[in-house]
Amino acid sequence: MELVFIRHGQGEHTIDLPNSLNTTDPELTNKGRNQAISLRKQFPLSTTDLILISPMSRTLQTVQIWSEGINCRKIVSPFLSPRMFPQNQKWTTLPCDELLTKEKIKYKFNEFDIDEEDLSREWWTKGINKLPEQEFEKIADMFLNWCKSTGKKRIYLVSHDGTITSYRQFITGKKLSRNDFPREVGWLKINW
Template sequence: MEIVFIRHGQGEHTLDLPKSLHTPDPALTEEGIIQAKTLKNHFPLSQSDVIIVSPIRRTLQTARIWSEGIKCQKIVSPLVSPRMFPQNPEWQTLPCDEILTKELIKDDFNDFYLEEELSNEWWLKGINKLPEKEFKVIAEGFLEWCKHIGNKRIYIVSHDGTITSYRQLITGRKLSRNDFPKETGFLKVNL
């Protein structure tokens, strides 16, 4: 099975760093919208495809634009929400990385399915500050869950730190922020 991790398009929170990281619930910029549209050429979707999406507006917008006109399955999961990389227990979750509520997602993105089998704890806190040992257990379980979906390819629309954390876990290689994917950059992994 192949998993394709895709970073969301350019978000408003990246326009005036570091101040803009304190923007709550940032959307895609005009450039981010263009980037999301180009995913249609790189990864044409069909009805049988599955996209797993982080519960953050910019990832949801990226997935919606990319999948426009295709009735594929879109699942929102906090197990691919923002993740600090590298981890530092003294850092706090930034406003730009706070998970949207299930109610807001249902209202604004009603064509997405919420992964509700997970404890509400994950929907409240996500994986942003999860210590490495705990992340490893949760991430391995998530990857096993992906295998049981039954598709030969699954797309995951997520964030630079999250993608790098999963990549480090899967490959066993020590990575750094230099390994972050660019906006709508992707990483293919065979499991």
């Protein structure tokens, strides 16, 4: 199975660092919206595609714009929510990385399905942002095996720089750093 990890377009929380990190539920900037449009040429979608998305406005807007007019399956999952990289248990979750509730997602983005699997229920309130590495690896293995169980040959996963890098490190077994973060709407393909 081919996994295509895509980082969301530029969000409002990145335009006035470090102050903008305190923005709650940041959306895409105009540049971010244009970046999302550019995904249409890079990754043309069809109705058979599956996209898994982090429960944040900036990721949901990226997919909404990218998939406009294509009735493919889009599932919001807490297993793609923001994740600190590298991990530091002394750090706190920033306001820009607080998860949207399922209710808010249903209200703002009603064209998306919500991951309601038993495995994901507790993670809607916890998120994966501060999970110690060993716990994250268990969750990552479980989530990736669920992806494989869909029977899809390719799955798109739209998430965040730290989350993508965490999954990449888990899958490849290579030690990565912040220098390995994908840029805005940057992507990488990994076979699982």
